[in-house]
Amino acid sequence: MRFELLPGQRFDTIGIEPLLAGITFGGLIADKAFDTSAIIADLDQRGAKIVSHHPRRIGAFQIDRDLYKWRHLIENFFCKLKEFKRIAMRACKTDQSFSAMIYLVAAVINSR
Numbered sequence: 001m002r003f004e005l006l007p008g009q010r011f012d013t014i015g016i017e018p019l020l021a022g023i024t025f026g027g028l029i030a031d032k033a034f035d036t037s038a039i040i041a042d043l044d045q046r047g048a049k050i051v052s053h054h055p056r057r058i059g060a061f062q063i064d065r066d067l068y069k070w071r072h073l074i075e076n077f078f079c080k081l082k083e084f085k086r087i088a089m090r091a092c093k094t095d096q097s098f099s100a101m102i103y104l105v106a107a108v109i110n111s112r
Contacts, residue, residue: 029071
């Protein structure tokens, strides 16, 4: 698993390059915001399945329904992260301390 902190004032899709660099995978379970032609072309080159797409996409494609069910678990994890006020409010002053808080809270959630 990888975590990449992105600038809040930019599109999420700019952070996909460092996240996917150097790893192999069979499918990308991501938010619908990551439904861009460039990302889909990269997934096709890798032979990875596309798990979700934006409902207003022209020329919609088939998605793997079994993999899509796993997306629910990821959404639940983000909801659990946001239960911690420091993360929900982004109370940490630096990116380094915010990243450390994400890792710490993820470890606490995983240990439950």
